[in-house]
Amino acid sequence: MVRYAQAEQDKEARRDDILGAALALFLEDTRRLPAVAAIAAQAGLAKGTVYLYFKTKEQIFAALLSREWDALLAKIEENFAASTGPKEAVVGRFIDGFVAFLASHSYFLRLDSLGYGHLEANLPPDEFWRFKQSFSLALNRAGQAVDRALLIPPGDGLALLLRSYALTRGLYQTLDFPDRVRGDNRFHDHPLARIDFDVELQTALLQYWRGALGDLSE
Known part of the structure; x- marks a missing residue:
């Protein structure tokens, strides 16, 4: 149970990292959405990792x-x-x-x-x-x-x-x-x-x- 809770916390933290990176890029130009690759790079993650959480x-x-x-x-x-x-x-x-x-x-x-x-x-x-x-x-x-x-x-x-x-x-x-x-x-x-x-x-x-x-x- 403890391991499961920790894993869920880690997933939530990773998800927050992705959203934070997306927001940081969006603030640079709020008239367009940055690409997933750019969001991954901003978050310090592999593009494939981002796709584990979000498909688009x-x-x-x-x-x-x-x-x-x-x-x-x-x-x-x-x-x-x-x-x-x-x-x-x-x-x-x-x-x-x-x-x-x-x-x-x-x-x-x-x-x-x-x-x-x-x-x-x-x-x-x-x-x-x-x-x-x-x-x-x-x-x-x-x-x-x-x-x-x-x-x-x-x-x-x-x-x-x-x-x-x-x-x-x-x-x-x-x-x-x-x-x-x-x-x-x-x-x-x-x-x-x-x-x-x-x-x-x-x-x-x-x-x-x-x-x-x-x-x-x-």
């Missing part, structure tokens, strides 16, 4: 995205579960934490943008549904924490989080111009060039939650 680079990055989503949703659940006081303050702390998470994980929304169109489309059915189930369970737990913290009907918290995600993703993609565009002098006069994503997201989320929940001062 898409599976590597789907696992990385799943890990990031788990971390974000766990943070949201924890924040709402521990929140007390007026609704306005509870929602404000959630939005502050959400925006701060995205700011400290600058690659997350770019990776998430690849999720639907590229990563998930290249996953085997069983792995695709494992990915979806893991996300659904974490999202439901976070939504239930919102329901309890804000004393709202069951299911409303889940809806609030889903719409917040849609707002966040849409705003990010609207403002996600390539460097060649942002570096062009002609872009400087474009209205979107003057919008700061973090500031705009914080404002938009607060306005949405206020509108959705009505009077947050209760």
Whole structure:
């Protein structure tokens, strides 16, 4: 039993090494996925060793995205579960934490943008549904924490989080111009060039939650 546990720990550590190497390479150019050979070299592993854990680079990055989503949703659940006081303050702390998470994980929304169109489309059915189930369970737990913290009907918290995600993703993609565009002098006069994503997201989320929940001062 001890040997088995140690072997499982070693496998998990190796898997984490692969994901860490993949993330390090992705940060160098977040508009493309690095090859498995490059990830193996970054992790100090043979290419064949990486294939023991992941069959494709898409599976590597789907696992990385799943890990990031788990971390974000766990943070949201924890924040709402521990929140007390007026609704306005509870929602404000959630939005502050959400925006701060995205700011400290600058690659997350770019990776998430690849999720639907590229990563998930290249996953085997069983792995695709494992990915979806893991996300659904974490999202439901976070939504239930919102329901309890804000004393709202069951299911409303889940809806609030889903719409917040849609707002966040849409705003990010609207403002996600390539460097060649942002570096062009002609872009400087474009209205979107003057919008700061973090500031705009914080404002938009607060306005949405206020509108959705009505009077947050209760």
